[in-house]
Amino acid sequence: MRYNQSVQWLIQLHEDQPIENGMSEYDTKNTSPISVVRYGMGKEIQLYTDELVVTSREEGKETRLPLETIERLTLTPGNPNPAKLVLMADLTDGSTMLLVEGMTNARDFRAMLPHLTEQAPDIQLDPPDMAEQLRQALNNRRAWNLTCYGAIILICLSLYILYLLVTFIGMHH
Secondary structure, three states, X not given: OHXXXXXXXXXXXXXXXXXXXXXXXXXXXXXXXXXXXXXXXXXXXXXXXXXXXXXEOOOOEEEEEEHHXXXXXXXXXXXXXXXXXXEEEEEOOOOEEEEEEEEOOHHHHHXXXXXHHHHOOOOEEEOOOHHHHHHHHHHHHHHHHHHHHHHHHHHHHHHHHHHHHHHHHHHOO
C-alpha cells in the first residue's frame, strides 16, 4: 500500500512540472550525451546536441560550453608528459579556455570527433587532421608496447638459455 502511495506521489510531482516543447524541464536537463570520454579519476567530457560539458567530480567542477560559442578546439601534447593531452577551446568572444589537462584517453576522444563535427560543423580543429594524428599516436604507442614486450621476452629467453648452458657445463665437470 505504501509503495502505491509513493508511486502516485511521484507521478503527481512529475505532472505538476511545466511542459515545454513536449518535454518536462527534468527531461531536458537529463538527456543522455551523444558521446562520453572518460579520463583520470572521475573526469569526463560529454558531448550533447547543443553543448560540450567537462566535469571533474573530485574537484566538484563542471564547465558547460554551448557548441555555437566554440570557434576552435586545439589539442596539444602535455608538458612534461606528451601522452597526457591538453584540450583548449577558442571561443567566439576572442577568449581561450583550458578545457582538459592531462587527458590520456585518446581512443575515446578520437571516436567523439566525428560526432562533434556532425553536431557543429563550423568548429575548427587544430590540428586540422586531429583524428588522423590521434590514430597515428595510438598506433605508435601500440608498436612501442609490442617492442618493449618483445625485448623483455627476448631478455628472459636469453637468460634461460644461459642458465641451461651453465647447468649443462656444470654437470660435465
